[in-house]
Amino acid sequence: MKKLKSLFKFSLFVSFLGALFVAFYLEEWSLIGGQFEKACVEKGVRLPLEEPRLEVSVHNKTLSVFDGEVLIRRYDIGTGKGRAMGMLKKGSGSTPEGEYRIVRKAVRERIFSQGSRFMEIDYPNIDDIETAFERGVIDASQFQSAISARRNGDPMPDSLPIGDCLGIQGNHLLFMGANSTNGGVAMKNGDINDLYEYIPVGTPLVIHP
Secondary structure, three states, X not given: OHHHHHHHHXXXXXXXXXXXXXXXXXXXXXOOOOHHHHHHHHHOOOOOOOOEEEEEEOOOOEEEXXXXXXXXXXXXXXXXXXXXXXXXXXXXXXXXXXXXXXEEEEEOOOHHHHOOEEEEEOOOOHHHHHHHHHOOOOOHHHHHHHHHHHHHOOXXXXXXXXXXXXXXXXXOHHHXXXXXXXXXXXXXXXXXXHHHHHOOOOOEEEEEO
16 A cells, blocks of 8 residues: 555656646747747737837846737746946847847757747947947947948958947747847747747847846
8 A cells, every 4th residue: 555655646746747848848949839929919900010029138138029019928038148238348248238239140059049930129329339449449430331231231450459249039938038049039939939939030129237
């Protein structure tokens, strides 16, 4: 009888772990899908979005998706390891602050190290470059190179001390609500997988403290 009770308890424990694993797997990869589309239906918003825009709150660790003035859905996120925002220097791990746009989208193959999806923003923008020059982070020659690159839509020259490739990226759900990135905004892989196709290049993004 004791052996049967022990076996029963062990079976319950294994079943519990299995249920947790399945829940984690579904949450991480959004295999059930359609959550953003469902939110649009609930809000009376048609797809494709007419005026998509994104807002990030670094303090609250949230990313909000709007169509015009209609809030469709809010997601938990992770942000930069650097506690102070807008530090500008490469490698600072600082999440930028200001108004940006999505300039490139990519599906990634190295999911466990880079996340499943990436939406790059136009960081550093003109305001960031001017601020970096005013703070003495870059000199006059570097300022001209950075301004030229941004206006032409080219990558920042590698020689510049500013210009980390930042954006919205996939990450594992255990890192949500944490300071865990190189400065980018991290969403759960399942969330960004579900949202990715509905956010076009050119979508504005505002990052608040």
